[in-house]
Amino acid sequence: MSDAQFGVLNVIGAPVATTRLSEQAIICVPPRSAKFTLAEWKLSNDARNRNAEDQAQLADRILKECERVRDQTKESAKLLKETTDRRIDERIGDVEFNKGELKVQRKEIINELEALSMYKTRLQDCLASLEANALTICRKCLMLRDGRLGIDLAVDNVEDALQNEITTILGGQSLLKRALEQLNEQMRRLRSVRYLLDRDLQYKQAAIDSDKGSLTLKPTDLSLSIYEGYSNLDPADISAEEYNAYSAKNIQQAARAVSSARPIRVFIDTLLKQVIDDLWTAYNKCNHEFNERIKETHIAKGRLEEMHHETAKKICDMQNNILELQKALAEKEGYIGLAHTRLGRRSQRVGAELVKDPPGQSLYYECESLRHSVEQLQQMLQEATASLRYLLQTQIQLEEDINVKMNTLKIDEVDCMTLRATMNYHFY
CATH class of the missing domain: 1.20.1260.80 (Ferritin)
Known part of the structure; x- marks a missing residue:
């Protein structure tokens, strides 16, 4: 088998490094014979060996690169998590x-x-x-x-x-x-x-x-989830400031x-x-x-009571005076009757005996004096009676005024002051 045929077989069959395949050109050859030559067999074995060696070297490089990337991403993820944890803790x-x-x-x-x-x-x-x-x-x-x-x-x-x-x-x-x-x-x-x-x-x-x-949370927790939405993963729109x-x-x-x-x-x-x-x-x-x-009401009431007491005393005196006047008038009636009787008897004298002698004149003067005395007594009795009536009226008025003052004192001193004693403006 020729190298061109071997190249075609490699393109169709076994995997070969892409760098080498991109450099080789595909050549169309006529159909080969049913058997391969010894040279073709050696070339095929050599090609297989070289290809295996190349793939092994490439695999070694990939393994080392994968290990480096794993270590780097592991360390980066760990650092990022520690940084995030520290910032979250600071934020807390x-x-x-x-x-x-x-x-x-x-x-x-x-x-x-x-x-x-x-x-x-x-x-x-x-x-x-x-x-x-x-x-x-x-x-x-x-x-x-x-x-x-x-x-x-x-x-x-x-x-x-x-x-x-x-x-x-x-x-x-x-x-x-x-x-x-x-x-x-x-x-x-x-x-x-x-x-x-x-x-x-x-x-x-x-x-x-x-x-x-x-x-x-830990990376190994089962409750973790991966966001697969279309909007921004960070929805915060308020700045720290x-x-x-x-x-x-x-x-x-x-x-x-x-x-x-x-x-x-x-x-x-x-x-x-x-x-x-x-x-x-x-x-x-x-x-x-x-x-x-x-x-002031107490003083006025006291004065009224004094006046009432004096008026009552005057009423008593006036009543006694009226009795004395009436008694005097009654006594004068006897003297008047006696004088009139004597004068009447002497007026019955006969002849020259009816003379104005001193006894007759004395009896006439006595009658006039008694009449005048009775008139005076009657006038004084009328005045005393009128005064008694005025004193009684004054006594009634004084009693009414005293009752008015007592009512005022009850209202002001008892009712109002008792109510006002319950008023208490204490500090609230």
């Missing part, structure tokens, strides 16, 4: 640090919310106490004082003080309600910031759990919310103290006016 540390900062701010917000909740309770208790206690008592005092009688139903300093106290209470309620609205708004902002922090903490905890779970800015923004926003919430507590403390001081001032002034009015 960074996220945990940010998480810790967020937890600190969240704790500050929770503490501030608890403090503001206490202040809210103080404001609500103060408003409820002013509405149910102080304002109700003041209005009830005004209503009770409308039950005064007669001249005592007057617009006095007590009524003005009660109106001023009601105005002070309503003004304090208005201020406290506005402060409560500001406090509720501040608490709403803090809750909003806390919600953002909770969501950020939740996301960070999920990221930490995911990265920690990634650190526990944007992430750091976002975390810093949440921390700064929480710090600002806490800082802006603290001054409102000082404001509420100051406001409560000012409102309570104003209420105590109005309360003490109103009580002072009540005490002064009660003192």
Whole structure:
């Protein structure tokens, strides 16, 4: 077999190195004979040997290259995994640090919310106490004082003080309600910031759990999978700078919310103290006016009672005087009757005996004197009777005035002051 035929056989049959085949040309030869020559046999054996040697050398080079590539890729994969593990661990540390900062701010917000909740309770208790206690008592005092009688139903300093106290209470309620609205708004902002922090903490905890779970994975785990999609394998579209800015923004926003919430507590403390001081001032002034009015009423009542006592004494004296006058008139009737009888008998004398002698003149003068005395006694009796009637009327008026003063004292001293004793403006 010729070399050309051997080349054709190599192309058709046995595998030969591509470099050598690319260099050889295919030559068409006429069909060979049925048997090969000895030269062809030797050439074929030599070609087989050379080809085997070439393939062995090529296989040695491939084996060494494969071993080198295996070692290189193994070392590279190990280094890449260690680098990735280290970076994931560093990332976990960074996220945990940010998480810790967020937890600190969240704790500050929770503490501030608890403090503001206490202040809210103080404001609500103060408003409820002013509405149910102080304002109700003041209005009830005004209503009770409308039950005064007669001249005592007057617009006095007590009524003005009660109106001023009601105005002070309503003004304090208005201020406290506005402060409560500001406090509720501040608490709403803090809750909003806390919600953002909770969501950020939740996301960070999920990221930490995911990265920690990634650190526990091994190349030999059975749960591994290879992504074969068409989109980008890394779906993240937020840069590290944007992430750091976002975390810093949440921390700064929480710090600002806490800082802006603290001054409102000082404001509420100051406001409560000012409102309570104003209420105590109005309360003490109103009580002072009540005490002064009660003192004046007691003095007036005492004077009326003295006058009533004097009037009653005068009535008794006048009644005794009327009895004495009536007795005197009754006595005068006897003297008048005696004088008239004597004068009548002497008028029956006869003749010259009917003379104007001294006894007759004395009897006539006695009758005139007695008549004049009776007229005086009757006039005095009429005056005494009229005076007694006026004294009795005055006594009734004094008793009515004393009853009016007693009713006023009951309203002011007993009812109103007892109610006002239950008013207590303590610090909420």
